[in-house]
Amino acid sequence: MSGPPILATRGLVKRFGGVAAVDGVDLVVNAGEIRCLIGPNGAGKSTLFKCLTHQHQPTSGHVLFEGRDLQGLATHRIARLGIAIKNQIPSIYANLDVRENIRLAGLRRGLEKRQLDRVVELTLDEIGFNERLASQPAATLSHAHRQWCELGMLLASSPRIALLDEPTAGMTREEMLKTVDIIKRLNASATVIVVEHDLEFIARLAQRVTVLHRGKVLVEDTMDKIEANEIVRDIYLGRKKEATHAER
Amino acid sequence: MDSFVILCFAVVNSVALLALISLGLAVIFGMMRVINFAHGEFIMLGGYATVIANHCGVNLWLSMLVVAPMFVALIGAVAERLIVRRLYGHLVTTMLATWGLSLFLIGAVTAIFGNTTMGVSAPLGNIPIGAYSIGAYQLFLIGITALLVVSSLLALHWTKYGLIARAAMQNSEMAATLGINCDRVYAVTFIVGAAISGLAGALLAPISGVLPHMGAAYVARAFVTVISGGGALITGFLSAATILGPVEALLSYFATPVVGQASLLLLAVIILRLLPTGVSSLWTGGR
Numbered sequence: 428m429s430g431p432p433i434l435a436t437r438g439l440v441k442r443f444g445g446v447a448a449v450d451g452v453d454l455v456v457n458a459g460e461i462r463c464l465i466g467p468n469g470a471g472k473s474t475l476f477k478c479l480t481h482q483h484q485p486t487s488g489h490v491l492f493e494g495r496d497l498q499g500l501a502t503h504r505i506a507r508l509g510i511a512i513k514n515q516i517p518s519i520y521a522n523l524d525v526r527e528n529i530r531l532a533g534l535r536r537g538l539e540k541r542q543l544d545r546v547v548e549l550t551l552d553e554i555g556f557n558e559r560l561a562s563q564p565a566a567t568l569s570h571a572h573r574q575w576c577e578l579g580m581l582l583a584s585s586p587r588i589a590l591l592d593e594p595t596a597g598m599t600r601e602e603m604l605k606t607v608d609i610i611k612r613l614n615a616s617a618t619v620i621v622v623e624h625d626l627e628f629i630a631r632l633a634q635r636v637t638v639l640h641r642g643k644v645l646v647e648d649t650m651d652k653i654e655a656n657e658i659v660r661d662i663y664l665g666r667k668k669e670a671t672h673a674e675r
Numbered sequence: 676m677d678s679f680v681i682l683c684f685a686v687v688n689s690v691a692l693l694a695l696i697s698l699g700l701a702v703i704f705g706m707m708r709v710i711n712f713a714h715g716e717f718i719m720l721g722g723y724a725t726v727i728a729n730h731c732g733v734n735l736w737l738s739m740l741v742v743a744p745m746f747v748a749l750i751g752a753v754a755e756r757l758i759v760r761r762l763y764g765h766l767v768t769t770m771l772a773t774w775g776l777s778l779f780l781i782g783a784v785t786a787i788f789g790n791t792t793m794g795v796s797a798p799l800g801n802i803p804i805g806a807y808s809i810g811a812y813q814l815f816l817i818g819i820t821a822l823l824v825v826s827s828l829l830a831l832h833w834t835k836y837g838l839i840a841r842a843a844m845q846n847s848e849m850a851a852t853l854g855i856n857c858d859r860v861y862a863v864t865f866i867v868g869a870a871i872s873g874l875a876g877a878l879l880a881p882i883s884g885v886l887p888h889m890g891a892a893y894v895a896r897a898f899v900t901v902i903s904g905g906g907a908l909i910t911g912f913l914s915a916a917t918i919l920g921p922v923e924a925l926l927s928y929f930a931t932p933v934v935g936q937a938s939l940l941l942l943a944v945i946i947l948r949l950l951p952t953g954v955s956s957l958w959t960g961g962r
Contacts, residue, residue, distance in 0.1 A: 480852055482848065482851075482852065501851070501856075502848075502851035502852060503850075503851045503852075503853075503854050503855055503856045503857070506851065506852050506853055506854035506855075507854040511852070511853075512852050514849075514852070518846070518849045518852070520841075520842055520845050520846065520849070521845070522841070522845055523838075523841065523842070523845075527838060530838065531838055531839070531842050531853060532853050534835060534838075534839065534853070534854070534855075535853060535854040540835075580853070584853065584854075
């Protein structure tokens, strides 16, 4: 291994009043990885993400980006370093059209206008949006298209790290598969950390999986080993798997 | 026929005047949801900057188009840094604080220049229309107002900064995750709004003269126009000005200016009763 990992947290804690939503997380993610974070509701996944971008100020502990401590940096400074986030709630500008949304995200790269135009059109192509979709106000998009628009925004911003919070929530299987393709494109140039519940999605993408439980890292391993892990089955997978089977 | 032309001119002039005094407020209130009660005083300061600069020997056009907006932008920058920045998101507190600023500015100007009207003479002379004549300067006012409105619209929709500003005003937390420094966007927006208000005051100085409390004459009409306009920033207040302006002009012509202004307020009340989120909700779906 050469150099520090692209992202590391040391003893990261976030308290809301007396509740520790993130309770001493040590996470190491290497450049180029697709890492999945799983865990039951309330495990602290979304809060952890928001601490990485300082949308929440961590109560204590450190976030290191390529060995550099991010302490004290404002959210927009972190974004400029190349850490992009797709939050759980859809975060697109409803009043702007799709093209404007993507353009906005691309501004981070400080390109010249013509180059940026090219990036925007290329991105629209990558997420499979035709001209009609591209010029629609984002508010009028279907649920899946909103998610893809957001992924397009991430693609256009060309981040070093992309944090994706439940990118396939509410999608059909075909839509999920298309999302997998988009995330693979994203991974060509970015390290991806993704929170998901969909097991097929995880199996198709993730090399390593980190399980969070009650604000702590419970275990970290490959998906096969995680699926075989008794404790994980008890708190999460067992329940989830039965539910998925029942649905089918 | 001549009087008809004059009446049309008065109507257009009234719309332009409303648009001119409201544009700076529309930028600040519309984009930042900051109710700037010192808006009238920004106009007043623009007027004073023009008159003082001109009395000191600066060319009138230079005083109006450069000195006044720059001076008020500076005042705006200081006000934003010292007062408004600390109160973002606190609507009522901001209203009180900017009201305080308004009183302070009136007091300061009165202390320095006294409570008397000062003025500069309107340039450009008159254009005869039959038995009547209209001031060429007023035609210039209409033209420059149109230019200001159109360039604001273009800047907002076709430039990088416009896109950033529209994003920051819709959702600042999201904008931050895209690398946008919202504090700076707000500061720049406030300063631009102040500069436009200063320019409005400068352009009005030759026709109305300047007085320390002249802002009060404009602030109510500006607020009524911006709020009747609703959510769509430029098109909203422009359509409100287009509805309210003719009513004020025609009733001022056929009755008295007092009736004209009263009817403007009454019409705004009716508009907001029927369309609580402003005229522009007709085409934006009331967001």
